[in-house]
Amino acid sequence: MLKKDAHNFADVTTPADEPSLPQSESAHDRATQSVFDRRTLLVQGGRGIAGALLASAATAGAQTASNPPVAPVDRGMVEGKKVEFPAIHADTDLPGGGPPNADPADTRVGFAVLGLGRLSLEEILPAFSACKHARVTALISGDDSKAKTIAAQYGIRSTYTYETMEQLRNNPEVQAVYIVTPNSTHREYTEAVARLGKHVLCEKPMTVSAADAEAMIEACNKAKVQLMVAYRIQYEHNNRYLMDMVRGGKLGTVRTIHAVNVQNQGAPDQWRQIRKLSGGGSLPDIGLYCLNTVRAVTGEEPVEITATTHSPADDPRFREVEDLVSFTLRFPSGIVASCTSCYSAHKHADLQVMGSDAVAHVADAFNYSGQKLTVSRRDGIAEVASEYTQNPSKQFALEIDHFAECIRSGKKPRTGGAEGLQDQKLMTAIYQAAQTGRPVQLPAMPGLDATRGPALPPLGLG
Template identity: 50%
Template sequence: MSELFKGEFSRRQILTTAGLGAISAAALGSMNEEVAAQQPTGQATPHGGSLPPQIKFAPISEKTEVDTGGPPTALPPERRLGFAIVGLGRLALEEIMPAFAECKLAKPTALVSGDAAKANQVAQQYGIKPQNVYNYQNYDNLRNNSDVDVIYIVLPNSMHREYTVRGAKAGKHILCEKPMATTVEDCQQMIDACKQSDRKLMIAYRCQYEPHHRAMIQMIRSKELGTLKVIQADNGQNQGGDLNQWRLKRALAGGGSLPDVGIYCLNATRYLTGEEPIAISAQTFSTPGDPRFKEVEESVTFQLRFPSGVLGICSTSYGFHEGRRFRVFGSDAWGQLDPAFSYNGLRMMISRKSPTNSMAENISEVRIGEKNQFALEMDHIADCVIQNKQPHTPGEEGLQDQKLITLIYEAAQTGKTISLPRVSSGLDATRGPAPRMLH
């Protein structure tokens, strides 16, 4: 048994994840009841006042038609929680900053960057006060800024620990990009720092807040596909261009394709099943002489076995053309998302025997309204701060993935299958309550 997993999880069992989407009539009814129960009804916020109740409309369609869910509930802009974005790279500027336009509870109020000219340009674009632009040296001064409630860390992986710890000591809640860190020890320090400061820590696993993924979780948990047997997940891209980019530097990234994009496959097997693996095997490969992979690995395949008997078969690479998908095989049907891990354009397919023709297989597309994944995750931590509840993907979720990534590398290096103890605390042991539908 690996040293990382001696002893059982000691924290109490967290609420089992509930899906936000569903396919069967029974599941749709259950979903509507959940949404109605979850709508805000006047809870106090740190900024005073309360969340408004949802505006209701009389139905205009028969029950055969898809429910729209009603209009979203939003705080007025002046009462939304303020976010400081730390690191103004590609992800921050292409995805995160534009996503605030779709947020209901969050807004950008500060920036932290080593490039003053770029930071000031972004601040002007988003109406952020000039005095709320910081650098990495005066970052700790955020403690004196009442405009900031949450810090969103979008830095290279090895820097997550330092800026999480400093941010928590500055009295701010933390949303940190995945992977959580580059070592198990760093992950634990991040958790400890936030607990000591009584601040919330959430890891930005955006897919766990996305409607297609929520729907697939619901389908699996409600046995709509029968008994789950196998999950196949693949996520990779042909990484290249600037050879000095941080993702190709082990000291900054902690690894290659596995912690960057392979973590999506690993995390998906865990949240789809709700279980933790009891056995891991793996292989790695890097093309000899390829200058991209002097420090980090190119490709990884790994296999996971879960207590229920489900097998996870995963691959990730920095050397193949972009592919981001998973397929879950049940005893009665299979379901897939392809793409599954992209920022948008997700598509769900279900295949099962036709109920009217014993010689036919029905393969159908399930259409679910798309939501901005970054807006969903930012609003979730804002909601957790407002409601004083645990995030759905807290630090423990990121810590568990880092433990498993470490073991995947170990299994690949030794060529041995690594056995792990069963987690006795039930499903979703490292997750908080399911996210509320606010969009």
């Protein structure tokens, strides 16, 4: 947990605005005040606020003989281009998160955000402020007025419409494009962005069919650009730690998994309720979180799927798309996963993994925030539930930074095009099982993580 600094430097003003000390104050008071005088911050401005504070602390030590020197554990040290601090807590306590050590702003990978709907404005654009390796350098929208309004809010210099986005080709500040548009448009925009020589980060679901997904992969391969699907849960820390626990055998032998993701949709004319734009109802929108996360937790691919769907006949929200989908996945190891998505129930997101030795539970598993991992197991004569507390992770920032690092290094993303294509194939099988009322058998895929890129770095608690 981060603690507040001992001093609070607030309300920094210019010298002209600086109020003078009352005449009644002594020379000693004025000398003490000058140690952390606001003017010191301004004089040191070229070196940044952090530099000014360090310089002020050094001045204080020089002027006041009774002040002991600041220890390295408190001062920190510069290593390469990062500032690091030695551990301050005993081994019995969790370490702090440490400084973010972000890249200098002008060296970060530049992203254009294509599509300025709710998700972009409420989650994705704000997330860039937490990114260490990426920044927004352009916006693309069908509404030029909206694009310019948002650009002004964020200090973004370049805006384009869908008709003028061809000009991105000549913008060196944009290396990648984050596509955040209705599902059925993902193929069109991915192919267009690839032709411009820009890398593609595409929101999930990847598209509306396996054929479209294959075409997107081919387009990016032909253009020699990276393609990643934004499966944020695979980067969220609580879910990642659960994956590590399962793979490491900390729950014993996993027998079954339950995943639920439901919410109560409102307006029937929103694009997610229109099949031509969405490709389906709750399954490709929120049921996909259950499907993809269960696959990521086990590392396996299902060999059998059963499913059922239901939609109220008199509800205008479901004239074109399904409401509830319940599906079961059987994996080669014997694990059986039961998954449910629904568009007409009070919002709830939950993931449970039942092993022979312990049960793990992630509350709010698929939400944008609020995840909490709990593991229950026997301890002598008691059943003990351990809560794994981690620093909150900004999911969108984590996935964006991962893609930025892949662009720089040339390494394949963890959730590339093959991962999105596999989910498209499995969703097709889920609909088929629901329509026919019969199980769908699938060919076995040998090994773990057959459709994923290189593993992410080990995740420690912190």
